[in-house]
Amino acid sequence: MERQTKRKVNNQSGAAMLISVIFFLFISLAIISGLVSPTVREFKNANVNLSSKKSYFLAESGSEDALYRILKNMAISASESLTLDSNSATTTITDIDSSTKQITSLGDVSNYQRKTNLTLSTSAGVSFNYGMQIGNGGLVMSNSATINGNVYVNGNITGSNSAKITGTAIAADRTAEIVDQINDTGTPTNTIQFGITASTQDAAQSFITATSDVVTQISVYIKKVGTPSNATVRITADSGGKPATNSLATGTLSASSVTTSYGWVNIVLSPNVNLSTGTTYWLVIDANVSASNYYVWGANNAQYANGLGKLGQYGTTTWNNTSPSGLDAFFKIYLGGINSVISGMTIGQLGVGNASAHTVNNSIIAGNLYCQTGSGNNKSCDISEGDPTPLNFPISDSQVQSWKDYAVSGETQTGDINISGSGTLTIGPKKIVGNLYVSNNGILTISGTLWVTGNIVLSNQAQVKLSSSYGSGSGMIISDGTVSTSNSASFSGSGTTGSYMMMLTTSTSSSAINIANSAGTVILVAPYGTISFSNTAGAKEAIAKTINMSNSATLTYESGLANINFSSGPSGSWEVQTWGESE
Template sequence: MTFRPANTLVFTVIMLVAIGILVTTAFSVVTHSNRVASVRTTTQKTVQTAEAGVEKAVFCLNNPTQCGLTAGQTFSGETTTVGSGSYTTTVSVAGNEATITSTATVDGPQGSVTKEIVAKTTIAASVTPAFSFGVQAGIGGISMSNNAFIDGNIYTSGSVTGSNGAYVTGDAILTPSPGVLDSISNPAISPLNPQDFGRDGSQNDYLVQSFIPTVTERVYSVDLKLAKVNAPTSTVKIRIYSDSSNNPGSDLTGGGQDLQGTVPNSTDANWFGTSNGDGTGWKTQIFNPPTNPILTAGTKYWLVLSTSGASTSRYWTVVTDADDTSYGSGTAKRGGSTSGMTALNKDLAFRTTMGGVNPTLSLPSVQGTAYAYTIDSTTVGVKAYYNNVVGTVRAGGQTCNNSSNSGNCYSGQSNQPTVSFPITDSDISAFEGQAELGGTQSSSCAINGGTIGPKRFDCDVSLSGTVTMNGTVWINGNLTISNGAVLKLSDGYGTSSGVIIADYVTDRSSKGKILLDNNGNLTGNATAGTYIMAISTYNNLSTGYAIDVSNNLSAGVLYSPFGKTYIKNNASLKEVTAYQLILENNASVEYETGLASAVFTSGPGGSWTYKKGSYQIVE
């Protein structure tokens, strides 16, 4: 076949067009790929810029003073330029949750890219203590008089007493706290180091041992390793004394109690054997003197053994160590009385068990069901569960006795589960840590109006006027709210509740008290079911009250786990937890069911951390 020039020209043109199309297409593909890569890079920078805004917002929430704010203020957002772009953050706080929205725009070769990130943070220190009772008290129990009442259920490991119209509308649950083996001195018995007393004249009628309990409780039992020598005709009295300049001070037990049960003779080869006990040598004395005081943890007391009618041939002997090393928090002495005693430089063999004392319910009226080891002269609205009744006890109209076990009266069935206090020491420490984030103040502690918190105060604080609480407050001293002063929860808490603490860490037996007097008040914010909880760690049961409330207080939650709370003169609370509670003169506790699920947080000034699962990139 013969090709003509015209055909050749056509072919050449077609080839050139095809090549041009291919080149153009290839260029377009490369250009598009570069554009996509550029946009992707700009998008990544935009997301990183938005994340930087979120990180800055969290930092400013936790460190307002480093972001141009004053302590206690809440960061609300900002607009900031970063490189070739910028971000704008907004912060919305509701109680213990903050929502951070960060919108970033970054300029790139292909134009600007905008991305939005939403993240949530929560306050680290928040507690849902589950206040399930109108009143929860420790072994100090509850005392009510002169028309005082509790509208709700009560729980205590101590006794409940009442007179002159006092009553409880709900259930009364009294259960002994578990016995705790506390102070222990257990010297070896080989070789045996006995210490005689009631011998060699009356100058040795007293044998004493100092000890320091580690819990605040009543003494349930005292264990001794002792024996008789030649059948003494006298008995042994057991008492507990206070301390006075490292000697026994005064009797706290109303005369004490006689040594109970069979005591082995020291000549019996088996007085440490099973024929006279359990093989350990311990002689257990359930401690039930006329007065059984509450002993305070960390305070020195004296275990006092005494006898009379000394005899050189008939006396008592107690196991001791030889070098005063069996018990590190005390020592033994002897003498003719509790004054002018002689140090023995040794320790007696002894043990104390704290708690476990069976409580008594003696209240004019319990409108619900009653659970107590002993019920004394009480009218119960529904059913009564007990081990012992004294006086006239009626339940649901039925008269109860110690053999009843049907209808509304049930003997031998009083035991109920032990319930711990709803807030722990670690919870209190966490709240105090949150308060310190707002700084420490040690002067100008008389506050009239304005705002307070988060803050630690190293001084005694008094409030007047209306003071708004913006965050947790820790007072390393005493707190007074009186003369119409109101402490009000900030609306920034939203649906959560707040905490103010009086905790004098140097010496909880001298300060850390709260006084609410003359119409002083604690109130929540505009959201129903919010509260301020006032916590006192004052622990001196002999002097003063941890929390003292009177004259028309009408709201709030009180918590004094180591001390007494005293409420009187028409004051009305929502919930009270205390080692011991005293209600007088029309005072009341009127429980609100929402307290069972109330969340107490460190407030808008707390420490904020990311809420897991809340991070979201909005396209």
């Protein structure tokens, strides 16, 4: 019997493979999903992070834009919008008080927001370290007039009938008022920029004097870019057509006395060395190096016959021609000076308070007496110290002009202003082409720098005060005419401690400022004229070419005056106090 072989068809052939493939597919999808999800998440996070960073830098851009406009005195509103790459930053400027601003900038990129805060405050550009600082005209005191504080005079101090200074009195030798050499033809057609790089760190101008005498003071026509530091002014000999590497006399160019506009700045020199006629000398301004903070010296081309300008580095032999070559800087050289005298004074109290001058006569000194000659004093001269060196005035012509410019930036009014009776007025910044009268309990509130081209007369309990918005800051009134107060008329600050009013006149009159009673918390300044105090008159600080005090007039210095912040002009330049991100 034939055996038949039966074959059974396996209908499940390949199922295992299919299951394996499906299983592998699911595993692969799971792995891919596990890999893709974090990647997508990281990609999203990267986009968020990028948008956040863009938002931050956009906010920074808004802050920097506002800061630049404020520093450059450009127009800017309380709220500004800056758009970059279709995204925006909103910047808000808030006046905390007259000496503090806050800049808040909010950057927004795809609804991701970052915020920065920047705080600005006014820098202190004017320091009053003496109860009185007086120029060549000197100080005259009589009839129990008293200064409670220290006095520095570039001239004589003369007293009679119980005149008294409770602190130290210094009478420096008087500086010359006659210019021996000068270059100031027209307005500057060229500039000498220095302090930018090492090769242009310092600027120099050679000169030859017409007479032989001591050099006491120089003036330069200068402005600044940014906020350079103080510079050293030097007089040197000539060395092969370049400045010598050692100084004959030096002085300090105070950066706070220089503004961003041209102006004359005076620098007193010491020691007072003798310059010989027919000999070449160099005036050198030795500055620090900063590409963004430097000085610009006004110049013209070959207008000064007795010298030329150079650029280089003091203390080395590396000096180069200006560009273009042959430029002459604007400068003045003052020669000559006279020894000063203190006479007829009571100086100091309780063993404290020194007197220092070339000559001191007929005076009572509580502390040390430094002089070269003297007679009729309560003690002998201590000749161990030389004659005092004259001081620069704390306020320069350039600063005064800057304050005037700020007043003009407000508005100009032509015609006199008269406030009387119960009348009140708030003004500033403003220029008044005319006179200002406040009388009979009238009240004038200053909300910004005020410039009066005429005279200012205050009488009969008139009040002139700063707006409360000044806070601890100080403000000013400038007059081109004379200023007088009488019958309890007074000045005052904002009401906050450390706030003062400054009353400054550019008058050259012998009656530039007349104070017939206590003037209140005021700083009186008459750099070219005379301030007179009488009848128990007083103030917190006085600076003038000449000061007369009589009939129990009293001035009391306050330590806060050593660092005054004015809310406009060069001493009110803004400095960054804080800068960072906020919530």
